[in-house]
Amino acid sequence: MGYESKFPPVYVTVDVVVLTVRPEGLAVLLVERGAEPQLGILALPGGFVRQDESLVDGARRELLEETGIVVEPTHLEQLASYGAVDRDPRARTVSVAYLAVLPRWAEPTPGTDAAGAAWHVVDDLTDLELAFDHSVILRDGVERLRAKIEYTPLATAFCEDEFTIRELRTAFEAIWGHHLDAGNFHRKVLSCRGLLHEIAERDSTGPGRPARRYRRGSAAELRPPLYRS
Amino acid sequence: MGYESKFPPVYVTVDVVVLTVRPEGLAVLLVERGAEPQLGILALPGGFVRQDESLVDGARRELLEETGIVVEPTHLEQLASYGAVDRDPRARTVSVAYLAVLPRWAEPTPGTDAAGAAWHVVDDLTDLELAFDHSVILRDGVERLRAKIEYTPLATAFCEDEFTIRELRTAFEAIWGHHLDAGNFHRKVLSCRGLLHEIAERDSTGPGRPARRYRRGSAAELRPPLYRS
DNA sequence: CAAATAGTGTCTTTCAGACAATATTGT
DNA sequence: ACAATATTGTCTGAAAGACACTATTTG
Numbered sequence: 001m002g003y004e005s006k007f008p009p010v011y012v013t014v015d016v017v018v019l020t021v022r023p024e025g026l027a028v029l030l031v032e033r034g035a036e037p038q039l040g041i042l043a044l045p046g047g048f049v050r051q052d053e054s055l056v057d058g059a060r061r062e063l064l065e066e067t068g069i070v071v072e073p074t075h076l077e078q079l080a081s082y083g084a085v086d087r088d089p090r091a092r093t094v095s096v097a098y099l100a101v102l103p104r105w106a107e108p109t110p111g112t113d114a115a116g117a118a119w120h121v122v123d124d125l126t127d128l129e130l131a132f133d134h135s136v137i138l139r140d141g142v143e144r145l146r147a148k149i150e151y152t153p154l155a156t157a158f159c160e161d162e163f164t165i166r167e168l169r170t171a172f173e174a175i176w177g178h179h180l181d182a183g184n185f186h187r188k189v190l191s192c193r194g195l196l197h198e199i200a201e202r203d204s205t206g207p208g209r210p211a212r213r214y215r216r217g218s219a220a221e222l223r224p225p226l227y228r229s
Numbered sequence: 230m231g232y233e234s235k236f237p238p239v240y241v242t243v244d245v246v247v248l249t250v251r252p253e254g255l256a257v258l259l260v261e262r263g264a265e266p267q268l269g270i271l272a273l274p275g276g277f278v279r280q281d282e283s284l285v286d287g288a289r290r291e292l293l294e295e296t297g298i299v300v301e302p303t304h305l306e307q308l309a310s311y312g313a314v315d316r317d318p319r320a321r322t323v324s325v326a327y328l329a330v331l332p333r334w335a336e337p338t339p340g341t342d343a344a345g346a347a348w349h350v351v352d353d354l355t356d357l358e359l360a361f362d363h364s365v366i367l368r369d370g371v372e373r374l375r376a377k378i379e380y381t382p383l384a385t386a387f388c389e390d391e392f393t394i395r396e397l398r399t400a401f402e403a404i405w406g407h408h409l410d411a412g413n414f415h416r417k418v419l420s421c422r423g424l425l426h427e428i429a430e431r432d433s434t435g436p437g438r439p440a441r442r443y444r445r446g447s448a449a450e451l452r453p454p455l456y457r458s
Numbered sequence: 459c460a461a462a463t464a465g466t467g468t469c470t471t472t473c474a475g476a477c478a479a480t481a482t483t484g485t
Numbered sequence: 486a487c488a489a490t491a492t493t494g495t496c497t498g499a500a501a502g503a504c505a506c507t508a509t510t511t512g
Contacts, residue, residue, distance in 0.1 A: 009240065012323050049312070080307055081325045084283055165464085182463090186466085187466080206510095207461070208461080210509075211465090394491085395491080411491080412494090415492065416493080438484095438490050453474090
């Protein structure tokens, strides 16, 4: 139908906010830009979406190409789209951002279009450190995460397949940035039926009474919610 | 930088889910498509975004052009983006969907690219009735609305500038599709400080004790939430 | 045994929800 | 007075949060 004649094209990119929990706190996966503009500046992994792939497929592909990380079968959800007219000086682009959660310390391997893929503690980043409007996207992603673990099992995606309630609580504490009462947390997550499946083994590392281990259950929501307060 | 040579362009459209509350229930603003494909089929108002306008500006413009409706200063927020490879048979398009809320029965005036702009009760629509993937977008928009009025003042956007608590409750009931206890609702919304500002006038239409009238307050969230249950 | 961590009990306060009671208007 | 609607009161059960307590392991 010749859209080009009426409307100069708007390019579509995907960017991914990949988060994990490290001892130092909540961390995000960033790459150093390997091309102008903003060569060498930290940025979210991402790139142009292809004509024959869906948005989420493009997000997975760019993440794999730039960081060597495979996000399936863990959490990957759409975050929002960013389309300010001047957000990219090269051309008019609209970026569809995704939010991903990784359970373990996956070691990134820098790819072709980017160098220096590495984890960065979110609280240590300043707004000016990221390329384009990626600081805004990161902030939106972290806020989405903080809100969503209140009423969904999303926080379990930060844990391995088998985990203790302490490990799950550590994820909550890293994400919200404050301490939670161990006893109340324990009761709370166990009171939500279908959230956790107890397994036979126990965790006998370190001193103290060994903790029970659990797997993710089938519950789709955390009800009643667990408020940040 | 010649992106075209590497990546055939992906077109960006905006579509708007405009909702209001009518006596028959929650209603959405739909247009009849004025061009092939799917000529005459019901669709969400929307169209291609221009190079010199932001996404939200595009949403406002398309809404005005196709229905004559101005959505400001009421609620307009981004919903999600839809980019399945085959969602539009003409070309690869990504649609950024917006959710808008109107307080009054605004009469649409069909525009150039569309005919028969009109309100349709959401529950009366079947999945097959809408063009492209617009049924999915509509369902996502309604679900977002149903979830969000639980913990934000969004439902007040369905009321005029001045309204009674009954009018606000009627909006909740239409959106959730079930009855709410008048007394408990009354106490609940008044207990949230900053949600409602009482004004001097009263509502003396019809029989019964006249209700107090209120304006929207400055509260950004409804806390504690008002659950659908 | 002490130290450390896991898990449970208890109490207070808040609040949702059901439903009754009172208040204020028009007819 | 009566009907209709607004607003407030009361009671019960659930649950959040603070914090004390018990349980089970290692060293």
